[in-house]
Amino acid sequence: MIQPADFQFIAQLLKQRSGLALTPDKEYLLETRLQPIARQLGCASLAELVAMLRRSPGDEALLRDVTEAMTTNESMFFRDTKPFEQLRDLVIPRVRQAKASGKMRVWSAACSNGQEPYSISMTLLEQRLAMGGLGWEILATDLDTQVLAKAQEGVYTQFEVQRGTPITLLVKYFSQIGNNQWRIKDEVRGGISYRVHNLIQPCNGFGKFDVVFCRNVLIYFDEETKRGVLNRLADALEPHGVLFLGAAETVLSLTDRFRPVQDQRGVFELRT
Ligand SMILES: C[S@@+](CC[C@H](N)C(=O)[O-])C[C@H]1O[C@@H](n2cnc3c(N)ncnc32)[C@H](O)[C@@H]1O
Incomplete structure (x- = not known):
């Protein structure tokens, strides 16, 4: 469980850096997305990660990693057609x-x-x-x-290309570069x-x-x-x-x- 003050701190940081509006119902998202960064940095908890962020407000790399971890990057080819x-x-x-x-x-x-x-x-x-x-x-x-x-x-990956790309365009504009991978053509x-x-x-x-x-x-x-x-x-x-x-x-x-x-x-x- 993240403390309300720590949640507020991260929410404010994200709003300032990316515009992301983190509402309290998204606490689970914060935990699942930031735990890997905390672990990587040797922090025992999210509270420790937040303490680190508070101590080093000029650590651009850390701030960027936290911001990027919180963005949702879901996309697909020809999304919504x-x-x-x-x-x-x-x-x-x-x-x-x-x-x-x-x-x-x-x-x-x-x-x-x-x-x-x-x-x-x-x-x-x-x-x-x-x-x-x-x-x-x-x-x-x-x-x-x-x-x-x-x-x-x-x-x-095969999964990524298959999700939205019509087969004719897949064959025409991608090269298969392995069992499971496709490269978009120049x-x-x-x-x-x-x-x-x-x-x-x-x-x-x-x-x-x-x-x-x-x-x-x-x-x-x-x-x-x-x-x-x-x-x-x-x-x-x-x-x-x-x-x-x-x-x-x-x-x-x-x-x-x-x-x-x-x-x-x-x-x-x-x-x-
Ligand atoms: C859900 S994806 C949408 C991708 C694509 N436009 C689509 O519709 O499939 C949202 C993207 O917005 C980016 N993003 C979030 N906040 C942003 C910001 N303030 N400026 C630029 N890009 C941002 C994220 O990094 C992410 O890649």
Whole structure:
């Protein structure tokens, strides 16, 4: 059992560093996620780990490990299917209408282990003809350095690829590199760049995007943090740009910068 003061200390630290809102019902999560770090550091209990954190507020590596341990990195290829159909059927024509040439700029803003940016890349590769003269580039960012490293490596288990990837795309865009492992092909990696980025901080220097995927991360934030993130994403979008949120997420009652795109669940556009 963690003491209330220690729980409060960790909750505050996580809120400050990642925006994660840790409510008291998530005490079990804190215990299961932080016990391995405590053990690794030779702490006999979570209380000892918290004491260590209190003693060394400038220990960036420790703070990062604790923050990263508390993020939920669950993802899968073509998660929810629909957003990738909407990218194909709604977004490509929309961006082509706004931009005849140049590049469609896509941001996967909490990309986890890379399944999302690779699914975007495969969708665009499949739509090469529909893209006409338009090229593309994908920026994939996450707060968590470990998931970003896995994303960049582009190697997945059989279970991970099978969960969402249609068999035709699996055969076309992955190479089997062992009994149980698949590597994403260079063709799919091309055009994707990776950067560490914390959504609670400004995204200066990224330029403007035609499409932002920010899916299944707002759910972990409180309202004020969600509002701040959404307003920063609005600043990062081209006037014709669209924002994809996760199935359980919305902009409604958080910001008036966005409105839902009519008849397109999960897709939002800037209010003009
Ligand atoms: C559940 S995953 C979602 C992955 C993917 N977007 C999807 O929908 O499948 C949430 C991701 O958000 C990241 N994350 C959490 N807080 C963040 C923050 N403040 N800034 C950037 N990324 C964050 C986590 O590290 C994690 O990889």
